[in-house]
Amino acid sequence: MTLQLRVYVPEHPLIQHWLGVARDRHTPSVLFKSAMTELGRWLTYEASRQWLLTGETTVETPLAECPATLIMPDSPMMIVPILRAGLSLLDGAQTLLPLASTYHVGLVRDEETLEASCYLNKLPDQISPQTRILILDPMLATGGSMLTVLEELTKRGADTSLMRIISVVAAHVALQKLSQAYPSLTIYTAAIDEHLNDVGYIVPGLGDAGDRAFGT
Structure with a gap:
């Protein structure tokens, strides 16, 4: 069976509202950061709908026993911002997945070559192939940063079919690269924009998400 990259653009009104707030150049940093938190929350909600492992059990209400479906506590889960x-996006994702471990990867882009280089890697040496991994990156522009992180994850044993990527805006060029390299991936994004400008920014996009979120 041929694998095909799956990209979902949820139509939830709250996702579309907060996307509009984030795109607006006049949105102040504090509100932009709130918008990103909400987008992290609602996109993670959509991504986890058919992704989390659950088990059937029985609980006691104040009146009687009844069947219940609960998320399996021993299911390994990671968040990688x-x-x-x-x-x-992390605060919003963590509110829905409080039991997930968080591992940080820091990348910086060379503004001339547009290539990403890693300055921080806190991933574990080995990752169980049963681990569900949520990767957070607001902008999928050239796809270079995401490809770097995926390489680090897969060489540690992670299974790309159990990964979910959360982005706010994705460009076609990034989606094409990811589809060719890792067709078993699943991506949730609030929008897909048409093209990049000559310095690799998504147009219309929302600018530099890091600068806008942290007021730099």
Whole structure:
């Protein structure tokens, strides 16, 4: 069976509202950061709908026993925010996945070559192939940063079919690269924009998500 990259653009009104707030150049930093937190929350909600492992059990209400479905506590789960912009989505994701371990990866882009280099890697040496991994990166522009992180994850044993990527805006060029390299991936994004400008920024996009979130 041929694998095909799956990209979901949820139509939830709250996702579209907070995307509009984040795109607006007049949105102040504090509100932009709130918008990113909400987008992290609602996109993670959509991504986890058919992704979390659950088990059937029985609980006692104040009146009687009844069947219940609960998330399995022993199911390994990781959140990987790509620094620095990925931190803006982290609070929203963690509120829904409080039992997940968080591992940071820091990348910086060379503004001339547009290539990403790693300055921080806190990933574990080995990752169980059963681990569900949520990767946070607001902007999928050239795809270079995400490819770097995926390489680090897979060489440690992670299974890309159990990964979910959360982004706010994705460009076609990044999606094409990811599809060719890792077709079993699943991506949740609030929008897909048409093209990049000559310095690799998504147009219309929302600017530099890290700078806007942290007021720099």
